Amino acid sequence: LxxxxxxxxxxxxxxxxxxxxxxxxxxxxxxxxxxxxxxxxxxxxxxxxxxxxxxxxxxxxxxxxxxxxxxxxxxxxxxxxxxxxxxxxxxxxxxxxxxxxKLKYHLLINEDHKVFVNIVFLILGLPLHVVGVILNYLPYKVPEWLVNKKIKDPHFHSSIKMIGGSVTIFTYGLISSIIFGFVLGWNYGIIYFFCSPLLGLFSLKYWVLYLKTRGRIRYNLLRKKKDKKLTELLKLKEQxxxxxxxxx
Structure with missing residues (x-):
């Protein structure tokens, strides 16, 4: 009972x-x-x-x-x-x-996508992107590598990567800033500490914009060639x- x-x-x-x-x-x-x-x-x-x-x-x-x-x-x-x-x-x-x-849903429209401004920005921003990648690639990739190797359940990957990435980026930035401070002077160390994560964020946004622009260019080329598969896709979306x- x-x-x-x-x-x-x-x-x-x-x-x-x-x-x-x-x-x-x-x-x-x-x-x-x-x-x-x-x-x-x-x-x-x-x-x-x-x-x-x-x-x-x-x-x-x-x-x-x-x-x-x-x-x-x-x-x-x-x-x-x-x-x-x-x-x-x-x-x-x-x-x-x-x-x-190799397209995304948001690209499927009945007109060409504008890409000129994006291309100009990508060209001008490339040096900053390279610097941001160099300064932040290691602390960003270490948590991702550990999670993919050690955590079997994929449902936890995103949250653990986000938390782990925040910790490693801060720790890596702090240690690097101290080294910069000892070698080049504390003013440079402080500048590095604040600029490094900002450049990392810029690199992330840059990469997202690059992927979007690449997709738009691919779509425009397919549309210009009047690709049969793309034409059929647009008809299906309209249905x-x-x-x-x-x-x-």
């Missing part, structure tokens, strides 16, 4: 916790279409944010828009089995096609947009 009461109490606590967490999480209950719904959120973030009344990409906007998408699409999937299967095929085709062309627009 006591065991039954304990099990009942645990189930009630679990139910209460789930009910309390539900407004704070994106809960996709349809296992069969879980990946499909998640990919739709990635393909059309601007659409779901618009429906949520949010145009700014914030965590709250992402949560709210995701919840509204799920509340609209899951009942539709249950009531429209054939259409839902077609939706799943379209999403899978967009995902595989985008991967095959998906039509379905979602009518859905909610």
């Amino acid at each position: 006591n065991q039954i009461s304990e099990a009942k109490a645990i189930n009630e606590i679990r139910t209460d916790v789930e009910a309390g967490l539900k407004p704070l999480i994106i809960n996709i209950s349809n296992d069969e279409y879980y990946d499909t719904i998640e990919e739709i959120r990635l393909i059309f973030p601007e659409l779901v944010h618009h429906k949520a009344g949010e145009f700014v990409s914030t965590l709250y906007a992402e949560l709210k828009s995701g919840q509204q998408l799920i509340s609209a699409i899951e009942p539709w999937i249950s009531s429209n089995e054939n259409e839902a299967k077609n939706l799943k095929l379209i999403v899978n085709s967009i995902k595989s096609g985008t991967t095959a062309l 998906l947009f039509t379905i979602l627009k009518d859905l909610y």
Whole structure:
């Protein structure tokens, strides 16, 4: 009897916790279409944010828009089995096609991407990027290498890397600053201590911009060549947009 009461109490606590967490999480209950719904959120973030009344990409906007998408699409999937299967095929085709062309979803628009300003900035900022990499590569890579080697569960990788990276960058910067101070004078040591992490942050932003610009250039070249796979991708995205627009 006591065991039954304990099990009942645990189930009630679990139910209460789930009910309390539900407004704070994106809960996709349809296992069969879980990946499909998640990919739709990635393909059309601007659409779901618009429906949520949010145009700014914030965590709250992402949560709210995701919840509204799920509340609209899951009942539709249950009531429209054939259409839902077609939706799943379209999403899978967009995902595989985008991967095959080495593109990202946000690049799939019916016009060329502007890259001139980005290219000029990348050329002018290259020397600072190189310096930032030299000063910060070692403390940045050590935690990543240790985590990938020692931590088997990938779910913990990002958080541990972030914490470990912060510690190693600070420690490495402090030790390097002391060495600079002894060798070149304390003024140089202080300057190094504050400039090193700033240059590291600049290098990170620079690298992200480089990847985005490279993707835009690749997309523009494919579009200029009128690549058949890209043309098909754009048609599939338009089909998906039509379905979602009518859905909610």
